Amino acid sequence: MKKIGFVLLIGLLIACGDTQSQEGSPESESEQTEQNQESEKAAAENSNSSEEIEIEIDMEMPQVATYAWISEDSGIGWLSFYAIIENTGNTPFSMEESSVTYYNKEDEVIAVSATGIDVVPSIIQPGEQAYVSVYEQLGEESPENFKSAELSPAPVTVDYELEEVSTETSLQDVAVTGTFTEEIDPDMIEMSSALFDKDDQLLGILDAGQITAKSFELFDPPFPDEAKDAIDHEKTKAYR
Numbered sequence: 001m002k003k004i005g006f007v008l009l010i011g012l013l014i015a016c017g018d019t020q021s022q023e024g025s026p027e028s029e030s031e032q033t034e035q036n037q038e039s040e041k042a043a044a045e046n047s048n049s050s051e052e053i054e055i056e057i058d059m060e061m062p063q064v065a066t067y068a069w070i071s072e073d074s075g076i077g078w079l080s081f082y083a084i085i086e087n088t089g090n091t092p093f094s095m096e097e098s099s100v101t102y103y104n105k106e107d108e109v110i111a112v113s114a115t116g117i118d119v120v121p122s123i124i125q126p127g128e129q130a131y132v133s134v135y136e137q138l139g140e141e142s143p144e145n146f147k148s149a150e151l152s153p154a155p156v157t158v159d160y161e162l163e164e165v166s167t168e169t170s171l172q173d174v175a176v177t178g179t180f181t182e183e184i185d186p187d188m189i190e191m192s193s194a195l196f197d198k199d200d201q202l203l204g205i206l207d208a209g210q211i212t213a214k215s216f217e218l219f220d221p222p223f224p225d226e227a228k229d230a231i232d233h234e235k236t237k238a239y240r
Contacts, residue, residue: 057155058089059124063202067224068102068138068146077138078222079111081149082205084194085132087124093155095119100134105147111136117151118207120192121162121239131192131237133205135221162239165189167216171234175219176206184240186211191238193218198232 067080081100087093096119102111118133132151169178176193192207204227208220218236 057091057093057157058087059093059153059155060086060088061151062086062129065202065204065227066149067204067226068141068143069224069226070138070143071222072225074222076222077141077143078224079136079138079146079149080204080221080224081113081132081134081151082194082202083132083151084129084202085119085124086129087126090126092123092125092158092161094122094158095124095130095132095153095155096122097154097156099152099154100149101152102136102149103147104141104145106145107147110141110146111139118192120190120207120237121164122190123158123160123162125161131194131205131207133192133207133221162190165191165238165240167191167236167238169193169234169236171195171231174206174223174228174231175209175217176234176236177215177217178236179215180213180238183213186213188240189238190240191216191218191236193234193236195223195227195231195234197230203227203230 061083063084065080065082067078069080070077079102081102085095096117098117100113100117101109104110113134113136120131121128122130124130138146165184166181167178168181169176174195176195189211191211192205194205195203197203204223206218206220206223209216209218
């Protein structure tokens with residue numbers, strides 16, 4: 001399990017002061033004037049001080065699956081990166097500005113995700129998990145020379161949350177079909193299905209397909225041929 005943490009420090013100005021009004025003799029008024037001057041000086045010093053409050057952006061990646069493969073159907077080479085990430089910090093964040101870099105066995109960069117990454121839900125609340133899916137064309141590189149893929153997180157704090165949508169699903173080959181338990185706006189929904197083997201190990205993630213107001217079928221991105229036979233079950237997330 002890989003853990004990544006970020007800490008943001010926010011300075012808050014704290015002003016404090018204490019004023020009193022008393023009546024009495026000239027001596028007591030003189031003493032009071034000196035006390036007031038000291039109080040005003042202390043208040044001015046305190047008004048320029050700041051207290052640092054920590055906002056923790058922490059996340060873990062309990063499961064990651066990466067592939068370099070040639071599609072049996074199209075003959076096109078693909079690089080695939082799938083992950084489950086969990087917000088273990090204390091504030092919601094977005095990961096859509098992050099990127100994935102792919103390396104060969106010579107530790108050379110062979111591809112970088114150029115259009116961001118697909119994350120569902122896009123706003124990850126504390127304690128919540130999200131599905132990450134990224135894929136790029138392999139190009140001239142051989143799948144056998146692929147070494148690794150690395151997620152470069154760029155979390156951004158947010159102050160709102162998404163509403164989870166209930167679904168009923170079924171798994172058919174390398175596609176997840178189902179219905180929404182209530183009618184939704186297809187343009188406002190974000191969803192993906194993670195595919196697992198019989199030991200609940202992540203194999204890949206589907207995050208696109210055909211979505212209507214009442215039903216859906218997820219079958220994209222291209223799924224690695226080597227993992228198809230191991231698919232046992234799916235878990236679907238949907239939000240709006």
